[in-house]
Amino acid sequence: MTMTPRRRGRPGHDQDAVLAAAVRLFNTHGYDATSMFDVAESLNITKSTLYHHVSSKEQLLTMAVDRGLDGLFEAAAHSTQTTATAQLEDLIKKSVHVLAERLEFVTLLLRVHGNTEAEQHALTRRREFDRIVTDLVEKAQAEGGIRSDVDPATAARLLFGMVNSLIEWYRPDRGDPAVIAETISKLAFQGLTKRSNG
Amino acid sequence: MTMTPRRRGRPGHDQDAVLAAAVRLFNTHGYDATSMFDVAESLNITKSTLYHHVSSKEQLLTMAVDRGLDGLFEAAAHSTQTTATAQLEDLIKKSVHVLAERLEFVTLLLRVHGNTEAEQHALTRRREFDRIVTDLVEKAQAEGGIRSDVDPATAARLLFGMVNSLIEWYRPDRGDPAVIAETISKLAFQGLTKRSNG
The missing domain is CATH 1.10.357.10 (Tetracycline Repressor, domain 2)
Known part of the structure; x- marks a missing residue:
């Protein structure tokens, strides 16, 4: 998938995709065993792009x-x-x-x-x-x-x-x-x- | 606790204690994240003594x-x-x-x-x-x-x-x-x- 930094539009859609990917990894491998790098990799984006959407792994957990x-x-x-x-x-x-x-x-x-x-x-x-x-x-x-x-x-x-x-x-x-x-x-x-x- | 190698008696009691300790660790930290070293350490015995009681971590899981x-x-x-x-x-x-x-x-x-x-x-x-x-x-x-x-x-x-x-x-x-x-x-x-x- 392609992802745009949050300020460029469709933030809700992009954040939903990030959240869905993170939750899938948390449920499969456990929250502790999942890194932000794993989340970025599963979305085929860089960690830097991922941090345009969410500030931390803990924020992903809270949102989820x-x-x-x-x-x-x-x-x-x-x-x-x-x-x-x-x-x-x-x-x-x-x-x-x-x-x-x-x-x-x-x-x-x-x-x-x-x-x-x-x-x-x-x-x-x-x-x-x-x-x-x-x-x-x-x-x-x-x-x-x-x-x-x-x-x-x-x-x-x-x-x-x-x-x-x-x-x-x-x-x-x-x-x-x-x-x-x-x-x-x-x-x-x-x-x-x-x-x-x- | 003190543990005797299996052949020296009270095998059931000792194995129950090993099993209880292993299950507690599996439930707390997850099966994958728990090593035989962790199990031995929680019982205050050596890994070598632990292997007198059970042959593998997988055997502990099966028994449990x-x-x-x-x-x-x-x-x-x-x-x-x-x-x-x-x-x-x-x-x-x-x-x-x-x-x-x-x-x-x-x-x-x-x-x-x-x-x-x-x-x-x-x-x-x-x-x-x-x-x-x-x-x-x-x-x-x-x-x-x-x-x-x-x-x-x-x-x-x-x-x-x-x-x-x-x-x-x-x-x-x-x-x-x-x-x-x-x-x-x-x-x-x-x-x-x-x-x-x-």
Whole structure:
């Protein structure tokens, strides 16, 4: 590919390409094992050109995990549902779409465990998101929408255990995200047990 | 710790200690980034002594992932339940205990993605296990125990998405494994939605 320095136009497009290349390398070889030289080489540009687009490897990591996180926070922010139970179901379904659409970004996000500032930033935002989900479970229990005999934090972790498992197995040939979202919703809210009316 | 060469007795105990130290390093720094020297150093023994216990780093990896896999296969093999639906529920609950008890081994197992023979061996056994779970879902559907409007492979992936999420969040202070197993079972089979009788 050809890349133009940021000031010459199409900065968004170029930066997206840089980000996509970096995330692919981070996910394949690990963040620590990937150098800015590796990123430049995979784009067939010089390191000097690469630094026109981003200031550091850590900036690439921050941008990448924020793509995943922004998607999840948007899913949590814009619900037209009025009950917490419906908002929770809505959030889970929307999150499946975020995972499917931003799979490489969320994969990186969920594997971040380190101690750099960028990684700590990601972990802090992840905890905030987990708190939102746990709060929704608590509210849904309080309004009588979901069973009260499960611990809200555990239920939140298990619901996103299903959603996040997509990073391990999702491929477009393994089902439409809308169908997967519907399956998670059925399993989590109605349960797998066949009922007389089902 | 002190370690005796394998032929001098307590071989099981010594090898367990070697394995535990290796798995901790593999999980913290990655398999590729960990050397046999690192393993020996963390045990305060010489590399020469380490090689009395194990023949290679790859043998350590094989032994470690097999600890996790053996636990899961045993959980699948010894069910006293007679229906596929009950066997599936039983397998999921037992798997939660395997994860909690062998957390570091299963963590390593679930992060294996590479191309060495040991890693391919682990991936092959994981696929066999996934097949067992999918088959149980299919049989449970056929006998009318679980809903037929979900894809068996997707349902199997989501069920173990919940179970496997324990490697990300389980700590003894986050709940008794028996309670977590019960919560997964309630969520997966009965669903979170509160019913008039619940």
